[in-house]
Amino acid sequence: xxxxxxxxxKYRIIETNRGILAYIAHKDKLIRLIPPCSDLCHYxxxxxxxxxxxxxxxxxxVAYFAGKPVNFDDIACDLSGLSExxxxxxxxxxxIPYGGTISYSELAKIIDAPRAARAIGNALAKNPIxxxxxxxxxxxxxxxxxxxxxxxxxxxKRELINLEKQALQSLQTxxxxx
Numbered sequence: 001x002x003x004x005x006x007x008x009x010k011y012r013i014i015e016t017n018r019g020i021l022a023y024i025a026h027k028d029k030l031i032r033l034i035p036p037c038s039d040l041c042h043y044x045x046x047x048x049x050x051x052x053x054x055x056x057x058x059x060x061x062v063a064y065f066a067g068k069p070v071n072f073d074d075i076a077c078d079l080s081g082l083s084e085x086x087x088x089x090x091x092x093x094x095x096i097p098y099g100g101t102i103s104y105s106e107l108a109k110i111i112d113a114p115r116a117a118r119a120i121g122n123a124l125a126k127n128p129i130x131x132x133x134x135x136x137x138x139x140x141x142x143x144x145x146x147x148x149x150x151x152x153x154x155x156x157k158r159e160l161i162n163l164e165k166q167a168l169q170s171l172q173t174x175x176x177x178x
Contacts, residue, residue, distance in 0.1 A: 009047035014058050016065035018159075023061075025054055029078035033129045036065070037156040057132075064131065067167045069098050072132040082126060089123035096137045099168040101161060103141040121146065136160040 009031070011024045019036030024047055057075050064070040073094070079087045092111050096102060102110075104117040104124075113119070124135040125147060136157045140146045145157045 010050040010053045011045045011047045012050055012053040012058065014061060016062050017067075018065040021061065023054070023057065026078060028054065029076045030054065030057065030129055030132060031078045031081075033132055035130050035156070061131070065163075067163055067170070069164070069167050069171060071098065072134075075132050077129050077132060079128075082128075083123075085119065086123040086126050089120055090127055090129075090133050090135075093124065093127075093135055093138065094133050096134055098134075099164040101137045101139045104138055104146070105141055107138055117141075131160070134160075137164075 009024055009026045011022055013020060013022045016036060021036045021038075022034045022045070023030060024032040024045065054075070057072075060070045060072060060075070077094075079090055082090070088111050089107065092107060104120045105114075108114050108116045108120050111120075120138070124138055127133050127135045130136065136145075138146070139161075145154050145161065147154060147157075
């Protein structure tokens, strides 16, 4: 028998230019996003399917993977199952602008934990909502991409960074032509 929380959890699967992804929400708050680089066959959803779940999020994800600049700030996320430190890291990560990157050590300084770069990496590895909480924008101090919470595929992290940079360049070109 499902628990009370499972009874109210819902999930949706959508197709994007990059592949199929899924997300899970509880009471209209996003609790998990499974990116297209993951194999959905390995997931068991203890939730009911809802084709109309968070339609604004679905539209934004499709636009994001189509290479359009997207702001996910208005998407409510529930991080309550995570430690206070991890919540602090993920909240700060959400503020990194589209197309931007910062290092683990820079993020550590932002949250007033300047010696916690490694702990930052561990907290980001627990990110249940990649893309919306853009952990892919956190890179190593030497400019290499490092790991990615959405999968063990650092190539996907690099793809996301490049997708955002290309979208911004395209937008700037359009503005300059006016």
